[in-house]
Amino acid sequence: MRSAPALFLVLALAGCGIPKSQYDAAVADEQKKAKDQKDADDKQLAEMRARLAELESKQTDEQTRAELEELKAQKTAADARAKLFDDFIKKFQKMIDAGKLDITMRRGQIVLALATDVLFDQSKTEIKPEGKTALDEVAAALKGISGRRFQVAGHTDTYPIKTKEFPSNWELSTARAVSVVKLLVGAGVKAEALSAAGYAEFDPAQSNASDRGRSKNRRIEIVLVPNIEELVKMPELKPAATKPAAATPPKK
Numbered sequence: 001m002r003s004a005p006a007l008f009l010v011l012a013l014a015g016c017g018i019p020k021s022q023y024d025a026a027v028a029d030e031q032k033k034a035k036d037q038k039d040a041d042d043k044q045l046a047e048m049r050a051r052l053a054e055l056e057s058k059q060t061d062e063q064t065r066a067e068l069e070e071l072k073a074q075k076t077a078a079d080a081r082a083k084l085f086d087d088f089i090k091k092f093q094k095m096i097d098a099g100k101l102d103i104t105m106r107r108g109q110i111v112l113a114l115a116t117d118v119l120f121d122q123s124k125t126e127i128k129p130e131g132k133t134a135l136d137e138v139a140a141a142l143k144g145i146s147g148r149r150f151q152v153a154g155h156t157d158t159y160p161i162k163t164k165e166f167p168s169n170w171e172l173s174t175a176r177a178v179s180v181v182k183l184l185v186g187a188g189v190k191a192e193a194l195s196a197a198g199y200a201e202f203d204p205a206q207s208n209a210s211d212r213g214r215s216k217n218r219r220i221e222i223v224l225v226p227n228i229e230e231l232v233k234m235p236e237l238k239p240a241a242t243k244p245a246a247a248t249p250p251k252k
Helices: 009-014 020-056 062-091 093-097 129-142 169-186 211-217
Strands: 102-106 109-115 149-155 194-198 219-225
Touching (some): 169 194
Parallel strands (some): 149 194
16 A cells, blocks of 8 residues: 655745745645555556456356455455545645645555654654644544544654653653643543554654655654454455466475
8 A cells, every 4th residue: 555654844844944935846746746656556456456357257266266255355455445544634634735744554554644843842742832733633633533543653863862851762752652642632532542652763764864864754653553354464466376287296
């Protein structure tokens, strides 16, 4: 499904007095990436449907029937994920268009990403006013989603921190995630629907070799925890079944 999260560079640009032309170019770049990924997903689903139609037309042996059943289960799961993703896009469309939030699919999970540069000052865990405004909007949408759980995950770049309060990026990323959880709960999201995690610098979205990459890695992700039926992996489409080759006698 959709690729690794794009943490909005436009958030950082908008908060740093970058010229509108550069801001608009960054927005256009992110929108193109999202469209390209959706086109790739649609192509994969189309290939899956074509393979299903082929198998349904020739249910001749046990191997073909088994592959057909497996592919049906994968298609059902893929269709459900695609619909859920589209529902989230619609729910958060205003925030996405305003450059406050990015939604992607990562490892089969829906991810809402916000830049920590907008949420927090450097090395701090107190959420800034503009960050509170964005998270209040997120909370308003999450309150309307029942029967789902979300994990708030903090991420950093590779620059180390070593203070009495935060001996490493583990403590900083986790504390920031907890701050976001508390704000969401205060805004009305059920506490039992939320958890907090800190990944420090060890789950980067981009390379840390550039300022752009590091800005994308400093992020808060709100991850929709999948239900068990959503864990069916996306298929690697198999070629049409062929007659098995004759077995080779074992060497002595």
